[in-house]
Amino acid sequence: MQKEQFDITGMTCSACSTRVEKSVAKLPGIKEVSVNLLKNSMVTSYDESVLDTAGIVQAVEKAGYGAIPKASAQNKSRTTTPAAKPEVSTAQAEYKQMKQRLLLSALFTIPLFYISMGHMMGWPLPSSLLGMENAISFAFTQFLLLIPVVFINFKYYRMGFKTLFHGSPNMDSLIAIGSSAAIVYGIYAIYKIGIGFG
Structure with a gap:
């Protein structure tokens, strides 16, 4: 099982987080999904032989929101110059x-x-x-x-x-x-x- 965290954009209320959660939970291979409205984040556990990051991002976008894998956001911050500001959530x-x-x-x-x-x-x-x-x-x-x-x-x-x-x-x-x-x-x-x- 692969566990991954995402930044979710476009959420403004609990109906938004519920919609994102339901959309991702329907995907084959998803074991667990949890969306945090206050942090604009989502944590998923999924079978990587059935599902990948791109499939999860696509499901969130289909629901009308945006999803950015936390790993790719961290990689971006590492490739910036040493004088770069700390990552903003x-x-x-x-x-x-x-x-x-x-x-x-x-x-x-x-x-x-x-x-x-x-x-x-x-x-x-x-x-x-x-x-x-x-x-x-x-x-x-x-x-x-x-x-x-x-x-x-x-x-x-x-x-x-x-x-x-x-x-x-x-x-x-x-x-x-x-x-x-x-x-x-x-x-x-x-x-x-x-x-x-x-």
């Missing part, structure tokens, strides 16, 4: 990327919140965004601030719809469907406002 890398996306999103979300909710709280807004005669510019300004937020967080849409089409929706699917519905309705509302004032 997949979970740490994912956390760092998420933090960057949050900060970049905030740059556009804070002005979006101010414009969309400011008039309800008595905050000053430019006159070009106030009144029924400026309804189109009010709505379209919000839409323009939304586009970068969607672009920065497109990972949620890519993974969410991918796992949905694989029949195993997760939290990314919830975000993707909910926000897509709001965006489509927002575009329709802008169109209706335009028709009304046309």
